[in-house]
Structure formats: C-alpha cells, structure tokens
Amino acid sequence: MSKIISIANRKGGVSKTSTGLFLATALARNKDYKIMYLDCDSQASAYQYRQFEKQNIYGSDTTPPYPIRRTNPTYIFDEIQDYKERYDFIFIDIPRLTHGEGDSRIASILTLCNIVLVPIKSGELDNLSTLGFIKMLQEIAAYKAEKNHEYQYAAFLSMTGRRKTDDADARAFIESLNVPLFENELKDVRALSRPYTYESLLDKTKEERKRFEPFFNEFTKTFNL
Numbered sequence: 001m002s003k004i005i006s007i008a009n010r011k012g013g014v015s016k017t018s019t020g021l022f023l024a025t026a027l028a029r030n031k032d033y034k035i036m037y038l039d040c041d042s043q044a045s046a047y048q049y050r051q052f053e054k055q056n057i058y059g060s061d062t063t064p065p066y067p068i069r070r071t072n073p074t075y076i077f078d079e080i081q082d083y084k085e086r087y088d089f090i091f092i093d094i095p096r097l098t099h100g101e102g103d104s105r106i107a108s109i110l111t112l113c114n115i116v117l118v119p120i121k122s123g124e125l126d127n128l129s130t131l132g133f134i135k136m137l138q139e140i141a142a143y144k145a146e147k148n149h150e151y152q153y154a155a156f157l158s159m160t161g162r163r164k165t166d167d168a169d170a171r172a173f174i175e176s177l178n179v180p181l182f183e184n185e186l187k188d189v190r191a192l193s194r195p196y197t198y199e200s201l202l203d204k205t206k207e208e209r210k211r212f213e214p215f216f217n218e219f220t221k222t223f224n225l
Contacts, residue, residue: 037091
C-alpha cells in the first residue's frame with residue numbers, strides 16, 4: 001500500500017512543487033520506487049513541467065519515470081483509492097490557498113497523508129504566515145496519534161532571507177513550535193536547474209548533486225523510506 005507524501009504550505013512561492021518533483025524523481029530514478037504524482041494545484045505547475053519536457057526536450061517516445069496526473073482536489077480520496085495498491089508513494093501537490101481560505105479543504109487532503117514536509121522561507125512575516133499552517137498540522141498529528149495512524153511531519157529551509165540573521169531566526173522560530181526541522185537545507189532551488197521530471201538531480205552535474213544529495217539522504221532517513 002502506498003505512503004502518501006505532500007510537500008505543503010499554505011503559502012505559494014516557497015518551492016513546494018519544485019521540491020516535490022526533485023524528491024519524486026530521485027525516488028523513482030535512484031531508489032526504483034513506483035511513484036504517482038497527483039497535481040491538485042489550480043496552476044498545475046507540476047503537470048505543466050512534465051508536458052513542457054515531454055514536448056520540447058525528451059519527446060513522446062521517452063518513457064517518464066513516473067506519471068503526473070492533474071487532479072481535482074474534490075476527488076482526491078477516490079484517486080488515492082485507485083492508485084494506492086499500485087504505487088509505493090503517492091505525492092500530492094496541494095491547492096494553493098491563502099489568507100485562510102479553503103483551510104478545511106487543505107486539512108482534508110493533509111489528513112490523507114502519511115508524510116508532510118513543510119518548506120519554510122526565512123523572514124519574520126513569512127514565519128508568522130506559516131504559524132496557522134503548522135498549528136493545523138499539529139492538530140492533524142494529534143488526531144492521527146489517537147487513531148494510532150502513521151503521521152510524520154517536518155520542516156526545512158527552502159529560501160534565503162534578506163538579512164544575515166533571517167535563517168537563524170527562522171530556525172529558532174520553527175524549533176520553538178516543537179516542529180522537527182531538517183539539518184540540511186534546500187534553499188533557492190530554482191538556482192539548481194529547472195524541476196526535471198525525467199532526470200534526477202543525483203544524476204546531473206556535480207554541483208547539483210552536492211546541493212541536493214545531503215537533503216535527499218536526510219529526507220529518506222527521517223521518514224524511513
């Protein structure tokens with residue numbers, strides 16, 4: 001049965017889709033896992049990346065390492081039921097909803113997950129806007145614990161702050177909330193390369209592997225993958 005993973009935050013622009021694609025591709029290419037990626041975001045960035053690469057880089061004759069399916073979040077439960085016996089991991093790219101709108105929909109999707117990884121952007125205002133999302137995760141985790149269901153979550157720094165102290169402040173803020181925080185960062189992922197959905201960063205340039213591999217190793221170790 002699949003484990004369900006989401007790289008999630010209520011905020012947009014924190015590299016959740018890029019990170020999700022990097023991880024999904026590495027798990028498929030370097031660990032030989034069977035992956036399904038469900039793109040529930042209205043912008044459908046993951047799905048669009050795949051279509052772009054298929055049409056402009058790799059061609060329709062090249063088999064991708066895993067499918068990316070554009071999915072209406074209303075039907076996510078049925079989608080999971082259809083795929084859970086066929087894949088090792090199902091990634092869910094959650095809808096991009098801000099200002100507290102649609103929190104119940106986000107919570108419903110996150111409750112279906114086994115693993116949630118939260119990208120954190122350094123900076124005081126960004127931390128404060130993440131606070132409600134973290135509390136939502138903690139409430140779901142408490143509910144899951146009562147049911148004796150598997151549920152793990154952790155955070156990591158995904159974008160550098162403007163001031164030298166922003167990263168340290170972000171770490172202190174997250175740790176004050178008793179949220180597990182990755183030692184390794186995956187900051188400014190757009191500087192790595194475009195989010196490849198065919199090729200793993202572990203198989204790209206030496207610099208890309210150097211930046212991604214410690215984070216990937218911590219991800220697989222933390223969540224026992």
